Amino acid sequence: MAALNTRLEGGAPLLVRPGGWRTALYRPHLAYLPIFFPQLDLGAYPHVQASIEATQGRVAYQAAMATG
DSSP, X not given: OHHHHHHHGGGOOSSSSSSXXXXXXXXXXXXXXXXXXXXXOOTTOHHHHHHHHHHXXXXXXHHXXXXX
C-alpha cells in the first residue's frame, strides 16, 4: 500500500498516461477495498484514500453501484 500511495502522490497516474480505459480498469478495483475489507485502515495512505473517494464520486461509479 505504501508503494501505491507514493505512486498516486500529487495526482500522478498509476499507469503511463492519465485517463483512458486503463485508468477505468484499476480505479474501481481500489474502491472495492473499503467494501470488502472494512477493517482496513487507509488513514496512513491519504493518496489511495483520495483516489477511492474520487472514484466513488463519479456518476458512472454511482450508477454502477446503485449509490447515486
